[in-house]
Each structure stands twice: as structure tokens, then as C-alpha cells.
Amino acid sequence: QVQLVQSGAEVKMPGASVRVSCQASGYSFEMYGVNWVRQAPGQGLEWMGWIGVYSGNTNYPRSLRDRVTMTTDTSTRTVYMELRSLTSDDTAVYYCARDDDSSDWYNMLWWGQGTLVTVSS
């Protein structure tokens, strides 16, 4: 079965960077895109970007384009999301979510368990 397993919780100082991983299993890794979505405490869901695992192509929203980078490692079936120049506003649970279909981008079906990133001095 499809599984996305994310790395553990992180605590970071303001101005630092964080890298969250998402290891996939149970499907053909390179066939599907992966999204990242975050949720600040008590708030709604915010899409952070997408990576096409086969192509390496990425799409990021304007609001995060300067600070986020998504990469993949096909040898370990892992997708990474790095966020730089952290502020307290970046405190959130970060989720990876796989596309439902290889040609249906952003239509998220399978989700990781979430990774809490806390930014605090």
C-alpha cells in the first residue's frame, strides 16, 4: 500500500533553515508528483509547492518562491522540502502529499503523517 513517512519534529531558531523528508513506498516512485502543504496552529491548509519526481520540475507559490526548495533522491525514494530564513510564522505542521494520478497535478490523495516545525528563540 502507498505510504509516505516523514521525518521527525524539528525546533529551529529564527533565521535558520529546516529540511523535512518524506520517504515513499508502495508505488512506482518516479511516476507521481508530490506536494507539500503546511498548517499553522489552529489554521487552515496552505499549499507550499510541488515537485515532479521523474522530471525534477518544481512549482512554488509566489509567497514562498524565494525561500523554499524541493528535491528528490530516487535511490532512497525520498522527497525533501527545505525552507530557509525561518520566522515564527513558519511554525506549522508540514505535510507531503502525493498526486492521485501521474497526469493530475495537485490532486492530493496520499498524505504523510506530518512533521511539526517549531521556530523559536
Place this chain on the structure above:
Amino acid sequence: DIQMTQSPSSLSASVGDRVTISCRASQGIRNDLGWYQQKPGKAPKRLIYAASSLQSGVPSRFSGSGSGTEFTLTISSLQPEDFATYYCLQHSRYPPTFGGGTRVEIK
């Protein structure tokens, strides 16, 4: 960007009630909309895809309707395990956008 306006933001209902949640898109999105359920501390779970198709394994009391700009999620008879927050997601136009969420609480 397409704005997804979800209403109400919260509601109180009793077990057995019929519940309706709406999402309105600022532009037409065909039927490229999904509905998600999220319980505290858990990842979202997709209930409905393509506006009205029931995800495998999801109880049939959940249904979706709509196309273009107006969409609805209906729970025909609310069960105790349905108390959660619900989100719509449009993936028709870049960037994908979520509705603000509807929290369904016990009356």
C-alpha cells in the same frame, strides 16, 4: 489565484442530522474539486474527488455535488466519527487552493 470561499466556517449539529457545507470558487474550475476531512492531530483524508465521486472506502453518507463555481459536501446522517474539520481543494488552475475549512462540532 482562485479563491475558495467555504461556508459556514463552523457548525454545531447532532448525531443523525443532515449537514451541508459549501465551497464557492472565484472562477470556474469545472469539477476539479476534492473534499477532505481532517481530525485533530491527523493528516487530511480525501472523501470526494472530481466534485462528486466517492473515494474508495468512504461511507456512502458522504456525497458531493456541483460544477463550475458552486460545490457542496453533504453528510446525510451525521455520525459521531464525523466530527472534524472539512476542507475543499481546487486543483483546476495553478496554484491549487484550499477553502478556509468548516469545523463540525457536536451540539
